[in-house]
């Protein structure tokens with residue numbers, strides 16, 4: 063397996079993390095109520111980026127010592143000579159697509175998370191099954207992923223402009239960045255020069271991707287094993303400020319939660335009723351009964367971050383452009399934005415997924431939920447930093463990996 067790092071480097075990456083908040087957006091002060099220490103994030107840094115650190119960590123890794131001298135670092139504007147319009151093509155394509163299919167931006171953000179979490183940001187999630195050995199995209203946690211067709215579209219444009227040059231892994235992280243911006247989140251700088259994996263990891267995707275039913279300790283340990291501390295985990299989940307969620311992912315919380323015969327008691331009562339009526343109304347659709355075990359069965363969905371103050375004004379509208387989402391609910395209310403509302407909803411017991419709501423059950427994580435609920439700038443700054451870290455996680459660079467010509471197939 064052609065990877066530039068070993069799993070043993072995860073912890074070194076985390077514990078010696080020296081990429082600094084201050085190098086990007088100014089120093090990060092703890093919120094007044096916080097008891098967390100910030101030694102890793104506020105320490106002044108001589109390393110200019112997470113990827114620099116990544117390479118210094120791996121230089122010490124004997125397994126890669128021989129090949130290491132050849133391994134190229136990620137670079138700022140890697141395609142400046144070979145495909146100078148690459149980033150602009152990705153940006154403008156996404157803006158155009160967003161006009162027609164606004165559901166695609168959140169889908170791409172989710173896609174990059176599911177790629178980077180499994181063996182790093184190497185576009186492994188985009189590979190189709192070849193030869194019957196399975197693929198990540200067919201694994202259970204990935205069956206509701208969308209946006210593969212959009213990546214294909216962008217890739218085909220880039221292939222016309224500069225054949226065989228821009229990797230699918232770079233397309234994915236750059237597209238996700240645009241998606242964040244389109245959702246009202248922060249812009250963050252990204253280095254490029256990632257290469258694509260030659261392998262798909264269906265088993266890892268099945269067992270290592272977090273589940274919406276996970277409790278806090280499972281979630282924090284999955285993220286910690288990839289070098290993300292609790293603060294970073296809470297900020298990453300702020301991605302749930304945008305997009306849709308199908309009833310099937312939270313339906314078990316509404317009536318018979320974990321066999322208790324009762325709903326999940328951490329759910330706010332009014333909110334519970336809204337969720338019940340939304341999901342149960344849509345159960346009546348003959349083509350999509352919620353009780354069916356089919357993955358595409360439950361078609362009702364909600365914005366991940368509903369405005370808590372606007373339940374009476376829910377506007378339910380059919381969205382014909384989203385084939386696997388029959389209903390979209392638009393909550394209109396004051397203060398809609400990327401970040402703050404999601405965390406405020408959690409504080410009010412209005413998290414849609416159990417895994418989201420769990421963030422308020424731990425001392426450290428709850429501190430961060432409160433901090434982000436009240437300080438959108440803090441959230442946006444942390445979110446930008448953690449997306450940079452995620453996007454640089456365990457990347458492959460030349461001479462490792464390859465640049466695929468078709469994102470679904472190894473060359």
Ligand code: HEM
Nearest residue numbers: 168169171172175206272273274298301305306307308311
């Ligand atoms: C504990 C970790 C996480 C779990 C269990 C989780 C689970 C889920 C689930 C079940 C959905 C609903 C999918 C659907 O209804 O089709 C969803 C949607 C989404 N997730 Fe996560 N997620 C996690 C973390 C993240 C992270 C770290 C990101 C990005 C940085 C992210 C981005 C998104 C986005 C943007 C959507 C909306 C997708 C759309 O509208 O198409 N998630 N997530």
Ligand SMILES: [Ca+2]
Nearest residue numbers: 177180182186
């Ligand atoms: Ca991957």
